[in-house]
Amino acid sequence: MTFIKDFVNVLSAGSISFLLLTSIFALIIFFNLMNGRIRSAGGFAFIGFGLLMFLAGIFVPPLLYLGVAYFLILFVLARLGGRLWDTKIGLWLFVFGALAFGLSMLDPNFFLIAAKPDNVPIVAMIFLLGFFTWLALRKAYLNDTQLVVGGIPWEKTESDEKLFTWPDLVYTEMLCMILLTIVMIVWSVVLRAPLEEAANPTSSPNPAKAPWYFLGLQEMLVYFDPWLAGVVLPTLIIVGLMAIPYIDTNPRGNGYYSFRERKWEISVFLYGFLVLWSFLIITGTFLRGPNWNFFGPYEYWDPNKLVPLVNVDLSELMWVKVLGTSLPKLWIIREIFGLALIGAYLGLPPVMAVGPFRRFYMKMGAARYYVGAYLFLIMMSLPIKMVLRWLFNLKYILHIQEIFFNV
Amino acid sequence: MANLRGLQEGIVNSQIWKSVFRVGIPNTNRKRVLAVLGSLILHLHPVKVRRSGVRMSYTWCMGGTSFFLFLVETVTGLLLMFYYRPTIEYAFTDIMDLREQAPFGIMREMHRWGAHAMVIAVWLHMFRVFMTGSYKPPREFNWNVGVILLVLTLLLSFTGYLLPWDQLAIWAITVGSSMARASPGAGNEGPMSGLVKLGDIRLIHAGDDARFALIGGRSIGAATLLRFYVLHCVVIPLAAGFLMAIHFWRVRKDGGISGPL
Amino acid sequence: MSDEITPYQMVPKTPLAGSAAADIREQGEITRRSFPVVLTAAWVALAAALGGMSAVLLRFLFPNVLFEPVQKFKAGLPSDYSVGEVDERWKDKYGIWIVRTEEVVYALITVCTHLGCTPNWLPTQNKFKCPCHGSGYYKSGINFEGPTPRPLERAKIFIDIADGQIVVDKSKQFHQERGEWTDPEAFIKL
Numbered sequence: 001m002t003f004i005k006d007f008v009n010v011l012s013a014g015s016i017s018f019l020l021l022t023s024i025f026a027l028i029i030f031f032n033l034m035n036g037r038i039r040s041a042g043g044f045a046f047i048g049f050g051l052l053m054f055l056a057g058i059f060v061p062p063l064l065y066l067g068v069a070y071f072l073i074l075f076v077l078a079r080l081g082g083r084l085w086d087t088k089i090g091l092w093l094f095v096f097g098a099l100a101f102g103l104s105m106l107d108p109n110f111f112l113i114a115a116k117p118d119n120v121p122i123v124a125m126i127f128l129l130g131f132f133t134w135l136a137l138r139k140a141y142l143n144d145t146q147l148v149v150g151g152i153p154w155e156k157t158e159s160d161e162k163l164f165t166w167p168d169l170v171y172t173e174m175l176c177m178i179l180l181t182i183v184m185i186v187w188s189v190v191l192r193a194p195l196e197e198a199a200n201p202t203s204s205p206n207p208a209k210a211p212w213y214f215l216g217l218q219e220m221l222v223y224f225d226p227w228l229a230g231v232v233l234p235t236l237i238i239v240g241l242m243a244i245p246y247i248d249t250n251p252r253g254n255g256y257y258s259f260r261e262r263k264w265e266i267s268v269f270l271y272g273f274l275v276l277w278s279f280l281i282i283t284g285t286f287l288r289g290p291n292w293n294f295f296g297p298y299e300y301w302d303p304n305k306l307v308p309l310v311n312v313d314l315s316e317l318m319w320v321k322v323l324g325t326s327l328p329k330l331w332i333i334r335e336i337f338g339l340a341l342i343g344a345y346l347g348l349p350p351v352m353a354v355g356p357f358r359r360f361y362m363k364m365g366a367a368r369y370y371v372g373a374y375l376f377l378i379m380m381s382l383p384i385k386m387v388l389r390w391l392f393n394l395k396y397i398l399h400i401q402e403i404f405f406n407v
Numbered sequence: 408m409a410n411l412r413g414l415q416e417g418i419v420n421s422q423i424w425k426s427v428f429r430v431g432i433p434n435t436n437r438k439r440v441l442a443v444l445g446s447l448i449l450h451l452h453p454v455k456v457r458r459s460g461v462r463m464s465y466t467w468c469m470g471g472t473s474f475f476l477f478l479v480e481t482v483t484g485l486l487l488m489f490y491y492r493p494t495i496e497y498a499f500t501d502i503m504d505l506r507e508q509a510p511f512g513i514m515r516e517m518h519r520w521g522a523h524a525m526v527i528a529v530w531l532h533m534f535r536v537f538m539t540g541s542y543k544p545p546r547e548f549n550w551n552v553g554v555i556l557l558v559l560t561l562l563l564s565f566t567g568y569l570l571p572w573d574q575l576a577i578w579a580i581t582v583g584s585s586m587a588r589a590s591p592g593a594g595n596e597g598p599m600s601g602l603v604k605l606g607d608i609r610l611i612h613a614g615d616d617a618r619f620a621l622i623g624g625r626s627i628g629a630a631t632l633l634r635f636y637v638l639h640c641v642v643i644p645l646a647a648g649f650l651m652a653i654h655f656w657r658v659r660k661d662g663g664i665s666g667p668l
Numbered sequence: 669m670s671d672e673i674t675p676y677q678m679v680p681k682t683p684l685a686g687s688a689a690a691d692i693r694e695q696g697e698i699t700r701r702s703f704p705v706v707l708t709a710a711w712v713a714l715a716a717a718l719g720g721m722s723a724v725l726l727r728f729l730f731p732n733v734l735f736e737p738v739q740k741f742k743a744g745l746p747s748d749y750s751v752g753e754v755d756e757r758w759k760d761k762y763g764i765w766i767v768r769t770e771e772v773v774y775a776l777i778t779v780c781t782h783l784g785c786t787p788n789w790l791p792t793q794n795k796f797k798c799p800c801h802g803s804g805y806y807k808s809g810i811n812f813e814g815p816t817p818r819p820l821e822r823a824k825i826f827i828d829i830a831d832g833q834i835v836v837d838k839s840k841q842f843h844q845e846r847g848e849w850t851d852p853e854a855f856i857k858l
Contacts, residue, residue, distance in 0.1 A: 118523075118575075121520065121523035121524065121527060124527070125527050128527065128531065129531075132467060132531055132534060132535070133534075135464065135467075136534070136535070136538040139464070139465075140538070153667065155459045155465065155666055155667045156667045158457075158458040158459065159457055159458070159459065159666050159667045161457070161458045162455040162456065162457060162458070163455060163456055163457075163458055163461055164436065164439045164440075164454070164455055165439075165443045165449070165452040165453060165454055165455060165456055166433050166439045166442050166443055166449070167433070167439070168456070168461050169452060169456050169460070169461050170449065170452075172461055172463065172468070173471055176468050176471060176472065176475070177475055180472060180475055180476070180479075181479075184479060184517055184520065184521060184524070185513070185517070187516075187517075187520050188513040188516035188517040188520055189513055189516075191516065191520070192506070192516060193506075193515050193516045193518075193519040193520070194575060195502060195503070195506060195571060195573050195575075196573040196574040196575045197573060197574055198499040198572065198573060198574075199495070199499065199572045199573055199574060199576060199577040200574060201577065201626065201627065201763075201786070202759060202760040202763065202778070202786055203786060204578055204785040204786045204787075204788075204798070204799045204800060205574050205575075205578055205799065206788075206799030206800075207799060207800060208578040208579070208581070208582055208785050208799060208800040209578075209579060209582070210579050210582045210583045211564060211565055211568045211579050211583065212523075213526050213561055213564065214561075214565070214583055217586075218582065218801075221782075221783070221801060221815060222801070222815055225589065225815075225817055226585065226586045226588070226589035226596070226782070226783065227589035227590065227591055227594075227596075227597050227598055229586075230585075230586025230587075230589055231586055231587070231589055231590045231591065231594075231597070232591065238554060238558055241533075241554045241557075242550075242551045242554045244537075244542055244550065245542040245543060245544070245546070245547035245550050245551075246547060248542075248543070250543075251543070251544075252540075253540040253543075254540045254541070254543040254544075254667065255539055255540060255541055255543075255665050255666050255667035256539060256540070256666075256667050257538055257539055258540070262540060266537075266538070269537055273534065273537075290799065291797065291798075291799060291801075291802040292800065292801040292802045292814075293802065307802075310813075311813075401817070401818070401845050403598055403599060403601060403602065404596060404597065404598045404599075404600070404601060404817070405598040405599070406598075406817055578785065578800070581783070581784045581785060582783045582784065582785065582800060584784075585782075585783040585784040586783070588784075596781075601846075615730060619730065620726075620729045620730060623729070623731060624731075624734055624736055625734070625736065626736070626784075628735075628736060629735065630731070630734075630735070
């Protein structure tokens with residue numbers, strides 16, 4: 001039992017769980033949605049990636065844990081293939097999840113955090129997200145099997161059939177309302193809303209957390225400065241969501257579940273919604289303890305836990321550590337590496353437009369292509385910065401204190 | 408039994424009943440049509456709907472759940488307003504009163520849990536709409552209205568978070584609102600803000616930046632509480648209500664509850 | 669018949685003869701040439717009116733008088749503070765730490781420069797540590813760990829000549845990264 005707990009504690013460390021989740025994401029798309037086989041170029045690539053993790057694990061022990069978990073999941077998913085979407089397997093997954101959660105509740109440290117009244121909805125959200133993701137992908141997979149052989153999606157088979165609003169829709173709504181009312185009343189009676197002592201502006205609680213739905217943003221603050229994590233990125237999330245229907249010109253998949261007809265859109269959206277947004281919220285809620293330090297789910301929230309923070313800027317890394325000189329005075333020279341790196345990153349879309357993504361560029365037109373590409377790049381800057389932080393303790397790529405411009 | 412049946416007939420055929428429900432029991436197709444058309448609330452729906460629009464496994468019922476929870480929040484919120492005063496002297500004690508003394512003291516609980524549930528429901532609604540590709544033409548505009556409603560839901564919850572005026576509240580809002588200080592060109596610590604200068608004097612400082620407008624002062628205080636209260640109880644619900652009307656209207660106009668077009 | 673028409677009996681160009689529209693036409697004719705100008709003027713007027721009203725609304729959100737705690741207070745004599753220690757006696761009331769070193773006395777504002785929480789002074793580790801996101805500062809206020817981008821701010825501090833007491837004025841802050849800590853108002857030289 002302790003071994004399993006330690007295993008999970010190591011796995012849930014921000015960097016590890018993030019990498020694991022990202023790989024599971026890719027594995028599911030390949031093995032379970034696209035019917036990929038292990039004995040294929042893609043399958044070998046996935047295995048090669050896992051072996052690489054093992055190799056790296058020789059130097060960084062947690063990666064060994066990651067490698068073990070990765071291969072376990074790889075083989076399970078590859079073996080299941082399309083059967084992952086069977087109701088029976090879905091039920092097993094649910095039972096497994098509920099059992100893992102129930103057993104974890106026996107752990108006092110886990111219980112303390114998971115049973116906190118304000119965290120209960122988030123526990124519920126994890127299960128709901130899991131269930132609905134599974135349900136949506138199941139329906140997509142079932143439709144895909146039809147579409148592949150030239151059939152029509154299930155929703156279309158009955159789209160001509162119309163029902164009277166009274167009684168069919170009205171009764172469904174009525175039942176939903178009654179059910180929800182009962183849920184709300186029971187929930188309210190069983191669980192008291194949290195109330196701490198009266199506001200005291202001179203003593204911050206440890207840790208001080210934003211409301212749970214903003215914890216993804218607060219988690220981003222670990223990697224980015226407030227102007228990016230708190231203002232620019234949230235604005236771009238909203239802008240990006242609103243831009244989706246205008247960037248996505250694919251006419252297929254309108255009004256029914258399907259993966260094959262909308263691979264890119266669904267992959268990008270699910271990655272952003274599940275891995276970047278929801279996962280960061282869950283991390284921020286359950287795994288960030290005093291001093292915003294990271295704690296595994298079964299770890300005691302020790303306020304005196306010492307975590308050395310030795311983050312360095314890219315300028316220092318390059319000038320001092322690599323080139324062995326001191327930092328230049330003038331910021332434009334000092335930050336030349338960061339400027340070059342960001343310039344190269346932001347220069348990708350025009351280069352790609354004439355290169356490998358020419359097809360997209362021609363199909364979408366310049367405006368759609370560039371708006372979409374830059375929104376995507378900005379979204380991906382988050383995982384990139386996270387990985388850079390874990391690998392090199394990188395604090396800022398660009399650190400221009402003179403005008404408060406830190407990236 | 409016969410007596411009961413007779414009583415029912417008597418009620419349904421009485422002048423009072425008929426003045427309210429003109430159609431009577433909708434037991435024929437014609438009456439079903441008229442029942443929906445003749446009612447202000449029911450005519451939110453079309454007379455007939457696609458089969459997929461009724462299937463819970465297709466719609467997840469999350470849009471309706473969000474709306475229903477909005478109504479729950481409205482009702483419980485109104486009840487809470489009878490007890491609550493948005494000043495730093497009384498806010499916390501009024502919440503204590505609501506918690507310990509108010510009859511059926513679960514209104515605050517229901518309001519808070521309903522708020523959490525509503526955020527989740529709205530997310531899942533967006534998730535479903537995306538997964539069925541229901542943002543595609545002709546529904547682009549309604550997707551946008553939905554995104555704004557999602558933001559308003561978060562803002563509603565965020566402004567409400569401060570009102571209990573306990574430790575949880577003010578620090579969550581301190582952290583949340585501090586980000587406004589960093590708005591580029593509008594917050595006193597944002598990039599480029601230092602360049603807005605008149606001679607040697609910085610024009611954007613803690614006393615006039617974006618955060619100041621949000622919280623009505625340099626730090627979270629009485630002005631913030633009042634501001635958030637007004638936003639929470641009046642401004643945002645009105646805006647959300649207006650957009651919801653547009654949202655529902657456009658669902659009808661853009662081809663009904665989603666399904667293959 | 670047409671040659672009998674004299675100029676003052678000219679047939680009106682539109683059927684609206686004698687109406688208000690015709691009057692406007694006679695007094696200030698809107699021609700094909702002047703139409704874009706008029707249109708532009710109308711749009712500019714509308715935009716100005718809407719912009720003005722929005723500005724008024726926006727300005728309304730910025731109060732002229734703030735009902736906030738006093739920013740300026742007397743903090744006793746310099747000898748009340750022991751050398752090398754961070755004094756927390758004004759933390760709760762005014763949000764100020766007073767630090768006395770061998771040479772100077774300075775006042776640090778108790779607001780974390782990351783997201784506005786109140787850091788804690790940890791004497792055993794000789795640092796300020798913010799509980800919210802783990803930013804750490806040395807006793808001088810310089811940041812050395814965590815996500816904060818800059819040091820704590822110092823408040824204006826000076827000796828009242830009348831009674832020799834320290835006066836702290838929070839309404840004026842000094843930022844290290846702008847090179848303001850060398851300002852004579854940012855510290856008291858002992």
